[in-house]
Amino acid sequence: MNEKENIQDENLEQNENNQEQETAQEQAAELSQEEILSNKLAEANDKYARLVAEFDNYKKRTSKERVELIQTAGQGVISKLLTVLDDFDRALNAMATAQDVESVKQGVELVNNKFRKILENEGLKEMNVVGEAFDADFQEAITAIPAPNEDMKNKVIDVVEKGYTLNEKVIRFAKVVIGQ
Structure with missing residues (x-):
């Protein structure tokens, strides 16, 4: 075992x-x-x-x-506006020695038109609101005066400061006088 x-x-x-x-x-x-x-x-x-x-x-x-x-962001627009600035410099130099006021006036109008055209091409539009119905989305009423006739009630009678849109967006409201 x-x-x-x-x-x-x-x-x-x-x-x-x-x-x-x-x-x-x-x-x-x-x-x-x-x-x-x-x-x-x-x-x-x-x-x-x-x-x-x-x-x-x-x-x-x-x-x-x-x-x-x-x-x-503004570089492109500013570059385009440099030509307008040059035109204004030339206009100022021409005004210093100008004998003919009409030619200076025409030159300034040309510069103004060029300036506005550049801004329009960038999408800026001026609001034309005289005679239209007041719209608080686009206008700011500064004052109201008695309407010259019944058709002008609640419509824009005068523009104190122009309004502008940039690509269909309001960037400055038009300051207006409306009829009551």
């Missing part, structure tokens, strides 16, 4: 060793799962940090572009 007991003892030891090995393997498997999860978490954190940095750079870049656009 000693031999049988020895064999049983060896089998018991072997079973215990097998169980310890299985436990060690399970712990190793659990550690590898923890390592895998921690690696995935580290990758996700890295991607998140890069995404936040990229978005921050995007915001800075678009903000900078917006500031540059605002600063240079």
